[in-house]
Amino acid sequence: MNEAQQSLADDPRSLSEQAYDRIRRDILLGNLMPDAKLQIETVSDRYGIGAVPVREALNRLSAEGLVQRRNQRGFFVSPLVIEELAELVRTRILLETLALRESIALGDEQWEEDLVLACHRLARSSRRLGPEVATRISEEWDIRHNEFHRLLISCCASAWLKGFCATMMVQAVRYRNISLNINPNPARRDGAVAEHQALLEAALARDADLACRLLGEHYSATLATLRPAGMQA
Known part of the structure; x- marks a missing residue:
């Protein structure tokens, strides 16, 4: 064997x-x-x-x-289509901010503790990536990143809404990784660590309006860095 x-x-x-x-x-x-x-x-x-x-x-x-x-x-x-990427991000912002607003309203002390730990692990993982992040996202970073964003909306009471958000997250991860694979000089997302920290602080402060605005800006900034060369028009 x-x-x-x-x-x-x-x-x-x-x-x-x-x-x-x-x-x-x-x-x-x-x-x-x-x-x-x-x-x-x-x-x-x-x-x-x-x-x-x-x-x-x-x-x-x-x-x-x-x-x-x-x-x-x-x-x-499945193919990746340029127009669908922008639509995916737009829909993700619409639904995930809705889930985030409810999660902030319902989240308890354990949610806060889990969120702080997830953000810390994500930031630590980001620091370990070094210059190679420009060409390859590590699987550890992917796991930590997904964990943080999943926890942000985890206290939303709607399983359907969380399910839709999880499906969109999977598709967004694929677009990002494919973009990095086919683009030899991708734009760096040096501000991502600070964006995650700001999201954490807004969630802990129970400032749903600020948290939702920051989440939308975070996803829009990521979209702006993805060059979809090689994807279908």
Whole structure:
């Protein structure tokens, strides 16, 4: 048994779940580029997982919008479209500020403590990235960043609203990572650490108007730095 096979054997999750996680990760990181054909046999060989679990994973990713199933042609990584990026950010601001306002109103002391810790971890992760952040976002930073933004709205009472926000976050992460992969000289986001700190302070002060304004500016600033060269017009 080789190392890859041993790793699969040691993982208690189902093969379908493993295939889903690994394909999803590579799509979000840009290792599988937009419009890439996902032949069952090729994907199966790539991850060392059988064809049936791979097909189940691709069907699940298709339902989430990360993969497209095209009639008579099979599975493809979903394309990225320039106009859809701006629309995604606009919709994300509309819904996430709504969730943030309610989360601030309902958040308790434990929420505050968790938010402070998440912001600290994110800032520490950002400092460790160094100059290479201009060409590659680390997986640790991605995890910490998502954790902080998820916690901001975690006390919103609407599971539907939080679910929509989570789906948009996944798509935004993909756009960002793809943009960094295809753009050799991306604009740096040197102000992101200060923006997260300002968001934290506004949330802790229970200033919902300020927090929502800062969140919208934060997402708009990130959008402005993404050069969508290589995406569909």
